[in-house]
Amino acid sequence: MKRAALLLSIVAALVMMPVAAPSSGASTGSLVNVLRGPSYRFAGPLGVSSDGVHVWVTNANNNSVAELNATTGALIKVIRGARYGFNIPGAIASDRRHVWVINQDSVTELRATNGNLVQVIRGRTFGLNAPDKIATDSAHVWIVNADNNSLTELRATNGALVKVIKGPGGTGRVKSLRGGWKLRRTTLALSPLGSPVKWDR
Numbered sequence: 001m002k003r004a005a006l007l008l009s010i011v012a013a014l015v016m017m018p019v020a021a022p023s024s025g026a027s028t029g030s031l032v033n034v035l036r037g038p039s040y041r042f043a044g045p046l047g048v049s050s051d052g053v054h055v056w057v058t059n060a061n062n063n064s065v066a067e068l069n070a071t072t073g074a075l076i077k078v079i080r081g082a083r084y085g086f087n088i089p090g091a092i093a094s095d096r097r098h099v100w101v102i103n104q105d106s107v108t109e110l111r112a113t114n115g116n117l118v119q120v121i122r123g124r125t126f127g128l129n130a131p132d133k134i135a136t137d138s139a140h141v142w143i144v145n146a147d148n149n150s151l152t153e154l155r156a157t158n159g160a161l162v163k164v165i166k167g168p169g170g171t172g173r174v175k176s177l178r179g180g181w182k183l184r185r186t187t188l189a190l191s192p193l194g195s196p197v198k199w200d201r
Contacts (some may be wrong), residue, residue: 041078047092058089085120096137127164
């Protein structure tokens with residue numbers, strides 16, 4: 001419950017923070033509002049992402065994604081249903097074209113403009129095995145797979161597989177990432193060019 005309350009506070013800060021002109025100074029970081037209530041359908045929220053226009057929140061306990069207005073915090077809609085493939089949705093990443101949602105054994109791609117389903121990506125070909133973290137730079141999508149020590153790279157334009165990079169327990173030490181990176185269960189960050197730049201516990 002404490003984790004859910006903290007995430008909701010973070011959501012509130014994202015969606016309700018006023019946008020000021022550069023000359024008006026930086027935000028104070030003070031709390032603006034906490035979003036709650038039955039209309040939001042928050043149930044075990046695990047992931048949050050914003051593209052500056054929308055805020056997307058994953059709900060693990062009811063297999064849904066809430067879409068909010070990033071300026072006002074108003075609920076736009078709650079996305080749910082079997083066809084979306086949501087299965088304890090957790091980590092989420094978005095830009096202004098795509099929304100990528102991590103499920104237990106798959107990745108759901110939504111259209112950022114309206115939340116419509118684009119596709120559900122699953123299968124051994126993609127190397128998805130307990131996908132855990134996700135990030136995108138609008139050109140690439142990177143997914144950390146916790147149970148087989150690998151990193152899946154997709155093409156953001158269509159979700160096509162680029163490659164699966166395996167670490168210990170797979171094919172050994174990674175050679176294709178700069179500096180011979182070693183994969184573990186991690187937090188993933190990206191450089192502006194889309195290269196993984198930080199791996200830690």
